[in-house]
Every structure is written in structure tokens, then in C-alpha cells.
Amino acid sequence: MLGNSVARSLSSAWRPGPSQPIISSEELSDVSPLLLGSGAGALAWFRIGASELRDSPIGFELQQAFRHHTLEAARHERDITTIFALLRSRSIEPMLIKGWSIARLYPERGMRPYDDTDLIVRRDQLTRAQAIVDEQKSTEFGVDLQVASHEFGYGSEEDLFSDSRLVNLGDVDIRVPSHEDSLRIVCVHFLRHGAFRPLWLCDVALLVESRPWGFDWERCLGKNKRVADWVACAIGLAHKLLGARIEDTPVKSRAENLPSWLVPTVLKQWEKPFARDHGVGRHRAPMAAYVRNPSGVVADTLRRWPNPIEATVYLRGPFNELPRFPFQVGEFASRAANFIKRLPGSLSDRDASG
Amino acid sequence: MTLSTEHLPLARKEGLLIERLSDEVLVYDLDRKKAHCLNQAAALIWDHCDGKTRVEEMARILQKELDAPADEELVHFGLREIGKKNLLDKNYFVEREKNKFSRRELIKRIGLAASVPLVMSVLAPKATAVASCVKPCADATQCSSPCTQCVAGMFA
Numbered sequence: 001m002l003g004n005s006v007a008r009s010l011s012s013a014w015r016p017g018p019s020q021p022i023i024s025s026e027e028l029s030d031v032s033p034l035l036l037g038s039g040a041g042a043l044a045w046f047r048i049g050a051s052e053l054r055d056s057p058i059g060f061e062l063q064q065a066f067r068h069h070t071l072e073a074a075r076h077e078r079d080i081t082t083i084f085a086l087l088r089s090r091s092i093e094p095m096l097i098k099g100w101s102i103a104r105l106y107p108e109r110g111m112r113p114y115d116d117t118d119l120i121v122r123r124d125q126l127t128r129a130q131a132i133v134d135e136q137k138s139t140e141f142g143v144d145l146q147v148a149s150h151e152f153g154y155g156s157e158e159d160l161f162s163d164s165r166l167v168n169l170g171d172v173d174i175r176v177p178s179h180e181d182s183l184r185i186v187c188v189h190f191l192r193h194g195a196f197r198p199l200w201l202c203d204v205a206l207l208v209e210s211r212p213w214g215f216d217w218e219r220c221l222g223k224n225k226r227v228a229d230w231v232a233c234a235i236g237l238a239h240k241l242l243g244a245r246i247e248d249t250p251v252k253s254r255a256e257n258l259p260s261w262l263v264p265t266v267l268k269q270w271e272k273p274f275a276r277d278h279g280v281g282r283h284r285a286p287m288a289a290y291v292r293n294p295s296g297v298v299a300d301t302l303r304r305w306p307n308p309i310e311a312t313v314y315l316r317g318p319f320n321e322l323p324r325f326p327f328q329v330g331e332f333a334s335r336a337a338n339f340i341k342r343l344p345g346s347l348s349d350r351d352a353s354g
Numbered sequence: 355m356t357l358s359t360e361h362l363p364l365a366r367k368e369g370l371l372i373e374r375l376s377d378e379v380l381v382y383d384l385d386r387k388k389a390h391c392l393n394q395a396a397a398l399i400w401d402h403c404d405g406k407t408r409v410e411e412m413a414r415i416l417q418k419e420l421d422a423p424a425d426e427e428l429v430h431f432g433l434r435e436i437g438k439k440n441l442l443d444k445n446y447f448v449e450r451e452k453n454k455f456s457r458r459e460l461i462k463r464i465g466l467a468a469s470v471p472l473v474m475s476v477l478a479p480k481a482t483a484v485a486s487c488v489k490p491c492a493d494a495t496q497c498s499s500p501c502t503q504c505v506a507g508m509f510a
Contacts, residue, residue: 036479064477064479067378067380067391067476068389068476068479070373070380071476074371075382
């Protein structure tokens with residue numbers, strides 16, 4: 001099964017120092033398009049770094065991915081310092097989540113690629129910050145501005161900012177969430193996107209294993225019991241699939257008793273770890289377009305069928321042994337209802353834009 | 355032939371992003387939007403392209419640092435490789451056509467592939483896109499990124 005091979009290719013890949021791979025040359029050859037295409041090529045390169053696979057043609061491709069990501073990281077870092085300096089010059093204090101804030105923790109900066117810069121600003125500064133980001137032309141990559149969302153289990157905006165920390169990047173201090181908040185964010189993010197990208201589970205494993213002294217599990221898991229359980233399950237997946245060490249964590253027991261459908265579901269997603277096969281990436285056309293031209297509507301509606309993990313998280317459901325089908329139906333129906341509610345507005349927007 | 359210092363090789367400094375790894379140097383050309391990887395031998399030559407170091411001196415450095423045979427031909431080959439990627443100052447012209455050995459001929463002469471200076475292009479892995487939308491779309495027409503959480507997005 002390809003998903004299993006992906007997992008074996010990436011097990012312990014986030015740790016410093018080479019280790020012997022537990023994957024054959026043939027297996028690696030089969031999964032390399034999945035690894036390279038989903039941003040995990042450089043991690044796989046480190047995984048095979050001490051073996052003879054290193055000198056194979058596949059090894060060369062994985063190494064090229066690492067080189068490419070290393071240079072991309074250098075370009076991103078220029079952007080990050082630029083946008084932080086710009087926003088601060090207008091009295092806006094941003095916080096960087098995911099992306100660089102996680103990539104910096106890997107042993108090498110090219111191991112973990114990222115495409116854009118996700119910044120959180122205070123709610124009352126969002127409009128002003130967005131105008132500044134829209135105006136400036138000096139950054140190469142996209143800047144995604146957002147406000148603190150309760151989906152990630154934050155206590156409050158102030159709570160998130162007050163516990164954040166400054167990390168040095170060149171001459172600029174970059175504000176990032178606390179290690180506790182970061183771990184919770186990557187866990188929830190991984191699940192709410194249906195767990196389709198193996199790289200995100202490596203982030204979970206890395207953050208669990210790189211916990212600083214005094215790591216506050218209570219803060220990480222948060223006050224919401226449902227979110228806390230999702231975090232424990234994501235950590236459990238990192239343990240089961242990638243070999244993350246969880247012996248000394250309070251989630252060990254939960255992590256070792258995952259619902260039976262969860263691991264097979266993730267492995268199935270990893271057979272197609274590309275954005276084009278998930279979420280709106282699968283859609284051929286906006287649904288509103290089918291109102292006037294219904295050809296292909298059935299096939300495109302079926303493409304919108306959610307995977308069990310994203311459906312559960314969307315409905316804020318529990319990860320238990322109950323079948324996932326009701327959650328999938330529930331999510332589908334909820335989104336359909338939202339669509340119908342918004343349809344008149346969407347149609348007039350489409351008419352107005354010609 | 356004796357060269358005055360103004361004709362000695364000089365590395366280009368502007369418009370480059372340089373990343374040093376343990377055994378190679380990565381360079382991104384911001385003007386041409388191209389990425390290159392210099393192996394250890396090429397990186398050593400490039401590092402000594404300071405407008406003061408002569409080719410014969412570079413050959414001695416190469417021989418010492420790599421603990422492998424190196425001569426002026428090898429340095430000229432390296433300078434040609436580096437020059438082809440626009441990593442030398444534009445005012446410097448390598449004696450490009452003189453004693454033009456191929457990589458294979460050099461390896462045959464020197465007997466050690468690792469000490470032949472090489473510069474290769476670094477290409478992006480196919481279909482890599484690791485961003486995810488975390489910002490819910492305001493309406494059904496906006497969502498263009500793979501955000502399954504987007505309320506409007508699923509039926510957009």
C-alpha cells in the first residue's frame with residue numbers, strides 16, 4: 001500500500017543525524033512522486049542520507065528538492081523580515097503561524113518547504129494590515145492575513161499574543177506562537193484538512209519531540225475537551241505512522257488507542273497527498289456556475305464528498321468508533337445549505353462581473 | 355600569459371542569494387530567477403574569485419583543500435562552468451576557448467570526479483505546493499485555494 005510506504009519513507013525524518021531507511025529502492029521509487037509532489041522530498045532525502053539509496057537517481061531528485069527548498073527558504077526569509085518591518089512601522093504587531101515558525105525547528109532549513117506567510121493580527125487591525133499588505137509590492141510570496149480563530153482552540157486573542165515569543169531572523173525579531181500553541185495549531189490544521197499531507201504530520205512529530213523544558217500540556221491541549229482529544233489523536237497518528245516518541249506525554253494512552261478507522265483513512269489520503277485531490281482543489285467549477293449550465297453537475301457534486309476526518313472536524317465531532325458516514329452526510333448537507341443560502345448573492349455577483 | 359589584476363576572475367556579488375551547505379554552495383540568481391548548485395571544487399574556485407587571486411594560485415588552493423590533483427586547466431574549466439551561469443563579474447572574460455577540456459576528459463586526466471568543479475541547475479520538484487488556505491472565503495466566488503474548511507468553498 002502506497003500510504004504505508006510514504007509513512008515508512010518519512011518515519012523519524014525530522015530528527016537530526018542520518019538513520020538507516022526502512023524502505024527498499026523499489027518502494028522509494030514508487031512513492032517518490034508522492035513525496036516530491038507533496039513537499040516531503042527533502043525530508044525523505046534526509047531519511048535515506050546514510051544509505052546507498054543516496055546515490056540512486058531517486059536520491060538525486062530528493063536531494064534536488066532539498067536544494068530547491070533551501071533556496072526558497074532564503075527567499076521566504078527576506079519576505080518575512082520585510083513584511084514584519086513594514087507592519088511594525090505602521091504600529092501593527094503581526095504573529096507568524098505555521099510555515100517558517102515550524103520550518104525553523106527542523107535540523108536544516110530546506111527540510112520543510114512552505115509556500116506563503118500566514119500572519120495573525122489583532123482583529124481591530126486586520127483591515128489596516130490588509131491594506132498595507134495589498135499596497136506593498138516588495139515581497140515575492142503570498143501573505144495570508146487572518147485573525148485568531150477559535151477553531152484552533154485559542155483561549156482569546158490576547159491570550160495567544162501574550163504567550164507568544166520573539167525569535168530572531170537576521171536583524172528582525174519575528175513573533176511566533178508559544179510551542180504549546182504551535183503544536184495545537186498544527187494538529188488541528190492537519191485534521192481539519194483531512195490529514196491528506198504527510199508533511200503536516202511530520203510537523204506534529206517534530207513539535208512533540210522538540211518540546212522545551214517546562215512545556216505546558218494543559219495549555220497545549222486547551223480548555224475545550226473536544227479539541228484536546230483531536231490534538232491527542234493527531235499526536236497518536238504521528239506516533240503510529242511516523243514513530244514519534246510520546247512515552248513521557250500525558251496523551252500516550254489516548255494516542256495508543258486511536259479509533260480503528262483513523263489510521264487507514266490517513267493512509268488512504270496519503271496515496272493522493274496533493275492539494276488538487278482535496279478540498280476545492282477537486283472542483284471543476286464553482287457550483288453557482290451549474291445553475292445556468294448543469295452539464296457535469298452530478299460528477300462535480302460527488303467530488304465534494306468530504307473525507308471522514310475533515311467531516312468530523314467540520315462538525316466538531318468526536319473521534320470515536322462510531323461510523324463516519326453520518327458526519328460526512330452532515331458536513332455535505334451543511335455546506336449545501338450554506339451554498340443555497342448564499343446562492344442569490346453569488347448569482348448577482350456573477351451577473352455583475354459579466 | 356601574465357594577467358593584470360583587473361583581468362583576474364571576480365565573482366558577481368549583486369542580485370544573488372547564497373546558501374552554504376556542508377559540501378556545496380547553493381546560489382539563487384534573483385535577476386534571472388535561476389538556482390544553481392556549486393560542488394565543493396567549484397565553490398572553492400568561486401570563493402577565490404576576488405579579483406586578486408591568480409588561476410595558478412587557485413589551482414594550488416584546490417589541490418591543498420581537496421587533497422587531489424589540480425592544475426590550471428581544471429581551474430579554467432571551473433571558471434567556464436561558473437561563468438556560463440553568470441556568476442562572474444561581467445567584466446571578466448575567462449579564457450573560455452583555450453585548452454577546452456570536457457568534464458569527461460578532465461576526470462580521465464585527474465582520475466577523481468569529485469575534484470572536477472561543476473555547477474548544476476537546481477530545478478523545482480514537480481507539483482510542489484504546500485500552502486493551505488486557512489482564511490475562510492468571504493463569498494462563493496473567492497475561494498481559489500484548497501481550503502476544505504471554507505464554508506462557501508465546498509460548494510463554490
